[in-house]
Amino acid sequence: MEETPQELPEQTADNDRIILVNIEEQMKTAYIDYSMSVIVGRALPDARDGFKPVHRRVLFGMYELGNNSNKPYKKSARIVGEVMGKYHPHGDASIYDTLVRMAQGWTMRYKMVDSQGNFGNQDGDPPAAMRYTEVRLEKFAEAMLEDLEKETVDYQLNFDDSLKEPTVLPTRIPQLLVNGSSGIAVGMATNMMPHNLSEVVDGCIAYIENNDITCEELIDYVKAPDFPTGGVIYGMEDVKQAFLTGRGRVVVRGKCHVDTKPSGREQIVITEVPYQVGLDALTNKIGQLVNDKVIDGIAHVNNESNQREGNRIVVDLKRDAVAQVIINQLYKFTELQSSYGINNVAISKGRPKTMNLRDLIVEFIEFRMDVVIRRAKFELRKAEERAHILEGYLKALDHLDEVIKLIRESRTPDEAKATLIAKSKEENWYINQSAFEELTDELYRQEQGLSEIQAKAILELRLQRLTGMERDKIVDEFNDLLKVIAKLKELLASEKLRFDLIKTELLEIKDKFGDARKSEIQFLSSEMRMEDFIKEEDVVVTISHLGYIKRTTATDYRQQKRGGRGAIGSKTRNEDYVEHLFVASTHHTMCFFTEKGRCFWLKVYEIPEGEKQSMGRALQNLMQIPQDDKVKAIIDVGRLENKEFVDSHYIILCTKQGTIKKTHLADFSRPRANGVNAITINEGDELLEAKMTDGNNEIMMAVKSGRAIRFPEAKVRPTGRGAIGVSGIEVDDTKDEVVGMICVNAEDKTRNVLVVSEKGYGKRTAVDEYRITNRGGKGVKTINITEKTGKLVGIMDVSETEDLIITCKSGITLRTSLASIKESGRATQGVKLIRVDEKDAIAAISKIEEQEEPVEITEPTGELPVDGDTTETPSPENTTGDDASTDIDNTENTTETE
Known part of the structure; x- marks a missing residue:
C-alpha cells in the first residue's frame, strides 16, 4: 500500500517555496541522467572516431600544445596538467593511465603516443611516475587530428565554459575497428577487438565501391581480429558471429614450439602469449600447476624474455613427457589459451548501439563524407576570400595613380578607405578579364568597384607589391585560386568524386601505416571445408x-x-x-x-x-x-x-x-x-x-x-x-x-x-x-x-x-x-x-x-x-x-x- 505524503504546515510568505515531488520519479530521473552521462560522456567510444572523451581530450591537448612527432618530447606531467586543467577535470590518474596505454605497443595495435622513459612492460610492471616520462604524438595520431583547424567537426564548451573542445576528431583512420575499445558503463559495456589496418582499409574501399555489399562479403576483407601481441586465433565460427551480429567470442592461443636440448630432453618455448596476458603471471601459473601436480611432466619453467630477443618462456620437460600432451594441458589450465567476449557497443548518433562489421564501416565512411564536405566548404570560402582581396589589389594596380593621389589627399585612414570605395564605384573599376586564364562569371563573379575589405587591404599594401614583377605574381596566384575554386565546386557537386577522394586518402593511410597480420588464424576441424x-x-x-x-x-x-x-x-x-x-x-x-x-x-x-x-x-x-x-x-x-x-x-x-x-x-x-x-x-x-x-x-x-x-x-x-x-x-x-x-x-x-x-x-x-x-x-x-x-x-x-x-x-x-x-x-x-x-x-x-x-x-x-x-x-x-x-x-x- 502506497503511503500518501503528509501534508506540510501552511507556509508563510517569508519561507522558501517548497515543491512536493514523488521521490521514486525523482530518483529514476536522476539515475537515468547519471547513467546517460556515464554512457555517452565517459565509458563508451564514439562510432565515428572510435574515441572516448578522455582519449580525445588527451590527443587534442597535445595537439594544442604543439607536441607533434617532429617536435621535442614534453614531460607527461605537462600534458596531464594541460588536459586536466582545461578539458578533463577527473583527476590526474585517469589521464596518465590513458596516456600510458596509448604509448604501449603491446596494448594498442597501433600506438598513438611516442614515449620516452619507463612505460611498463608486458610482464605487468607499472610505468614510472608522470614526472619522469616524456611523450609526443605519433604520426599515426596526427592523421586523426589532420584538418581539425578547417572547421571539419563541431566544437563544444569545456566543463567551465571557458574554452572549446572538439566533439569528435576528423580522423582519416577507422580507429574504432583498428585499435578497439573496452569500457563498462551503467547497464551496458563494450569490448571491441583490434584489427589489422590494411584489412580494415580494404573493407572500407570495398564498401565505397559497392554500397550494397553484405556483411558476409566484408568478412572476406576483414578476416579476424589482429592483436598487438600476435598469437593464434583458434576457431572462426564465433568470430564470424561477432562480425555479423556485433556479439561473439574469440579464442586466442599463445604461439609455441618444441626444441630438443643437447642432452636429448625436449623443451617447450612460448614466444607469443594471448592479448593482455602477463608473461610473469603465466610463468607463475605454470609453476603453481606443477607444484599442485595438476600438470605432470614439467621439470622447470623460466621467463627468459628480454628486449633484444623478445618474449621467451621456456618450459623444460621431463625425459618421459610427451610435448604435445603438455602443450594441450597448458592450453586447458593456463592463460596460454584465453577467451575474449566481443561486444561491439558504440555511440551512434548520440545513442548506444550494438554494431556489426558493416555498421562500423558505414558509420566511418559517412563521417568521412561529412568531414570531406565541411573541409571543402572551408577551403572554398578561404579561396574565395583570398581571391576577393587579390581582385582588389589588381583593381588598385590598374588605377595606381588615382589610388596614390586619393590616399595622399586623405587626412585619416578611414577617410582614405571611404574615398577609395566611393571613387571605385563611381568610375566602375573592373579588372581586365583578358588578363586571366579561366575567369568566368560562373566560376568567380566580380563586383563593381571596391568593397570595404578590399579597400582596407589596399591601404595595408606594401610598396614593393606595386612593382611589375609583383603584379605578375598576383595574377598567377589569382589564376591558381580560380583553379582551386573550380576543383572544390566540382568536388562539392559530385558524390562520386568525394568517394574517390576518401578512397585515395584511405589508400595513402594504408601505404603509410599498413602492415602484415600479427595474429594467425587457425580453423577448427569442424569449421574446415575442403x-x-x-x-x-x-x-x-x-x-x-x-x-x-x-x-x-x-x-x-x-x-x-x-x-x-x-x-x-x-x-x-x-x-x-x-x-x-x-x-x-x-x-x-x-x-x-x-x-x-x-x-x-x-x-x-x-x-x-x-x-x-x-x-x-x-x-x-x-x-x-x-x-x-x-x-x-x-x-x-x-x-x-x-x-x-x-x-x-x-x-x-x-x-x-x-x-x-x-x-x-x-x-x-x-x-x-x-x-x-x-x-x-x-x-x-x-x-x-x-x-x-x-x-x-x-x-x-x-x-x-x-x-x-x-x-x-x-x-x-x-x-x-x-x-x-x-x-x-x-x-x-x-x-x-x-x-x-x-x-x-x-x-x-x-x-x-x-x-x-x-x-x-x-x-x-x-x-x-x-x-x-x-x-x-x-x-x-x-x-x-x-x-x-x-x-x-x-x-x-x-x-x-x-x-x-x-x-x-x-x-x-x-x-x-x-x-x-x-x-x-x-x-x-x-x-x-x-x-x-x-x-x-x-x-x-x-x-x-x-x-x-x-x-x-x-x-x-x-x-x-x-x-x-x-x-x-x-x-x-x-x-x-x-x-x-x-x-x-x-x-x-x-x-x-x-
Missing part, C-alpha cells in the same frame, strides 16, 4: 563408356573449325569411348544418375585430375555403384548448402521408353554414401537423362527415328523419389528409343535446338519451329534421317556463344564454335560437323562456354589413321541432290583450310 583449400575453377569432366572418370582443365580443349578432324581426347581401352563430357566448377556437387534409377553424389574436386589423354579412374572406386549398374546422367547441382536455390529447383528424369518424372531438388540435397533411389524403373527400361529446372521451362524429348516432342513442364506434376513417372513421348517401335531430353525456355530467343546424327551431321533449329503438344504424343520430325546421316544420337539446347564438343567412340574429340553451324529448318538434314570414319560413330556431344583461343586443328597421331588431304571431295549424294526437305550446302561438306 573447398577452402581447393582453387575454384572450371574443369572438363569426362566419363567413359566403361565408367572411367577424370577432370581436366577446360583450356586443354582447343577450339577447331567445323568439319575438322579433331584431336585425341582420351586414351581408352579397346571397346571403350568417352560417353559423358561436361564443364563444372571444382566447388560444386555432382549428382550421378544410373540406368537403374539410383542417385549418387560426388564433389567435383574429389574427381581425380588427369591429363587430356589419360584414362581416368573407375567410378566404382569413387562411389558405391553396383557392378551391374552404370552412370547414365550427370547434373551439376551447384552448392547444396544454398537452401534458397535448392528449394526453387527440380530434377527432371527421362527413360529410354519415354517415361518422364519431376522431383524436387530438395529430395536430393542430403548425400548418402550408398546413394538413394531416384526413380522406379519398369522392366526392360532404363534411365536415359536427367536435367535440373526452375519449374518454368518446356520439355523436349527426341527419339532415334528422328521425331521430337515439346510440352510445358507444368504438365508433369512433382512426385517423390520412389515414383515411376508419366508418359512423355510415344515409342511404338521396339528398335526405336529416346536419345535425349532438354529443358528449354521459349522466351530466350538466343537459344536453339541442336540435333546430331551418328554419322556426324547436325543443325540448329529455332525452338518455335516445334509446336507445343500434350505430353505422351508422337511429336514431329526433327531431322531428316537418311542412310548418309545415320540415326539421331543427341539433342541439346545451345547458343551461338558456346562451343560444341563432339566425342567419337574411337576417342577422338573435336571442339568447334556453335556459331559456325548453320541454322536450318526442322525437317532438314543439316550439315557435316565432323568427318567420321566408316567404322566409327559419334558417341556423345557436350557444350562449353566459348573462350578466346586460337583457331587451329591438330591431326591425330599414333594408332589413328592420318588423312593427308586437306580437302574432301563432295560425296555423290551431295552432287546429285537430295529430297526437297534436305538443306545441305555443298561447300559445308569440305574441310576448311587448316
Whole structure:
C-alpha cells in the first residue's frame, strides 16, 4: 500500500517555496541522467572516431600544445596538467593511465603516443611516475587530428565554459575497428577487438565501391581480429558471429614450439602469449600447476624474455613427457589459451548501439563524407576570400595613380578607405578579364568597384607589391585560386568524386601505416571445408563408356573449325569411348544418375585430375555403384548448402521408353554414401537423362527415328523419389528409343535446338519451329534421317556463344564454335560437323562456354589413321541432290583450310 505524503504546515510568505515531488520519479530521473552521462560522456567510444572523451581530450591537448612527432618530447606531467586543467577535470590518474596505454605497443595495435622513459612492460610492471616520462604524438595520431583547424567537426564548451573542445576528431583512420575499445558503463559495456589496418582499409574501399555489399562479403576483407601481441586465433565460427551480429567470442592461443636440448630432453618455448596476458603471471601459473601436480611432466619453467630477443618462456620437460600432451594441458589450465567476449557497443548518433562489421564501416565512411564536405566548404570560402582581396589589389594596380593621389589627399585612414570605395564605384573599376586564364562569371563573379575589405587591404599594401614583377605574381596566384575554386565546386557537386577522394586518402593511410597480420588464424576441424583449400575453377569432366572418370582443365580443349578432324581426347581401352563430357566448377556437387534409377553424389574436386589423354579412374572406386549398374546422367547441382536455390529447383528424369518424372531438388540435397533411389524403373527400361529446372521451362524429348516432342513442364506434376513417372513421348517401335531430353525456355530467343546424327551431321533449329503438344504424343520430325546421316544420337539446347564438343567412340574429340553451324529448318538434314570414319560413330556431344583461343586443328597421331588431304571431295549424294526437305550446302561438306 502506497503511503500518501503528509501534508506540510501552511507556509508563510517569508519561507522558501517548497515543491512536493514523488521521490521514486525523482530518483529514476536522476539515475537515468547519471547513467546517460556515464554512457555517452565517459565509458563508451564514439562510432565515428572510435574515441572516448578522455582519449580525445588527451590527443587534442597535445595537439594544442604543439607536441607533434617532429617536435621535442614534453614531460607527461605537462600534458596531464594541460588536459586536466582545461578539458578533463577527473583527476590526474585517469589521464596518465590513458596516456600510458596509448604509448604501449603491446596494448594498442597501433600506438598513438611516442614515449620516452619507463612505460611498463608486458610482464605487468607499472610505468614510472608522470614526472619522469616524456611523450609526443605519433604520426599515426596526427592523421586523426589532420584538418581539425578547417572547421571539419563541431566544437563544444569545456566543463567551465571557458574554452572549446572538439566533439569528435576528423580522423582519416577507422580507429574504432583498428585499435578497439573496452569500457563498462551503467547497464551496458563494450569490448571491441583490434584489427589489422590494411584489412580494415580494404573493407572500407570495398564498401565505397559497392554500397550494397553484405556483411558476409566484408568478412572476406576483414578476416579476424589482429592483436598487438600476435598469437593464434583458434576457431572462426564465433568470430564470424561477432562480425555479423556485433556479439561473439574469440579464442586466442599463445604461439609455441618444441626444441630438443643437447642432452636429448625436449623443451617447450612460448614466444607469443594471448592479448593482455602477463608473461610473469603465466610463468607463475605454470609453476603453481606443477607444484599442485595438476600438470605432470614439467621439470622447470623460466621467463627468459628480454628486449633484444623478445618474449621467451621456456618450459623444460621431463625425459618421459610427451610435448604435445603438455602443450594441450597448458592450453586447458593456463592463460596460454584465453577467451575474449566481443561486444561491439558504440555511440551512434548520440545513442548506444550494438554494431556489426558493416555498421562500423558505414558509420566511418559517412563521417568521412561529412568531414570531406565541411573541409571543402572551408577551403572554398578561404579561396574565395583570398581571391576577393587579390581582385582588389589588381583593381588598385590598374588605377595606381588615382589610388596614390586619393590616399595622399586623405587626412585619416578611414577617410582614405571611404574615398577609395566611393571613387571605385563611381568610375566602375573592373579588372581586365583578358588578363586571366579561366575567369568566368560562373566560376568567380566580380563586383563593381571596391568593397570595404578590399579597400582596407589596399591601404595595408606594401610598396614593393606595386612593382611589375609583383603584379605578375598576383595574377598567377589569382589564376591558381580560380583553379582551386573550380576543383572544390566540382568536388562539392559530385558524390562520386568525394568517394574517390576518401578512397585515395584511405589508400595513402594504408601505404603509410599498413602492415602484415600479427595474429594467425587457425580453423577448427569442424569449421574446415575442403573447398577452402581447393582453387575454384572450371574443369572438363569426362566419363567413359566403361565408367572411367577424370577432370581436366577446360583450356586443354582447343577450339577447331567445323568439319575438322579433331584431336585425341582420351586414351581408352579397346571397346571403350568417352560417353559423358561436361564443364563444372571444382566447388560444386555432382549428382550421378544410373540406368537403374539410383542417385549418387560426388564433389567435383574429389574427381581425380588427369591429363587430356589419360584414362581416368573407375567410378566404382569413387562411389558405391553396383557392378551391374552404370552412370547414365550427370547434373551439376551447384552448392547444396544454398537452401534458397535448392528449394526453387527440380530434377527432371527421362527413360529410354519415354517415361518422364519431376522431383524436387530438395529430395536430393542430403548425400548418402550408398546413394538413394531416384526413380522406379519398369522392366526392360532404363534411365536415359536427367536435367535440373526452375519449374518454368518446356520439355523436349527426341527419339532415334528422328521425331521430337515439346510440352510445358507444368504438365508433369512433382512426385517423390520412389515414383515411376508419366508418359512423355510415344515409342511404338521396339528398335526405336529416346536419345535425349532438354529443358528449354521459349522466351530466350538466343537459344536453339541442336540435333546430331551418328554419322556426324547436325543443325540448329529455332525452338518455335516445334509446336507445343500434350505430353505422351508422337511429336514431329526433327531431322531428316537418311542412310548418309545415320540415326539421331543427341539433342541439346545451345547458343551461338558456346562451343560444341563432339566425342567419337574411337576417342577422338573435336571442339568447334556453335556459331559456325548453320541454322536450318526442322525437317532438314543439316550439315557435316565432323568427318567420321566408316567404322566409327559419334558417341556423345557436350557444350562449353566459348573462350578466346586460337583457331587451329591438330591431326591425330599414333594408332589413328592420318588423312593427308586437306580437302574432301563432295560425296555423290551431295552432287546429285537430295529430297526437297534436305538443306545441305555443298561447300559445308569440305574441310576448311587448316
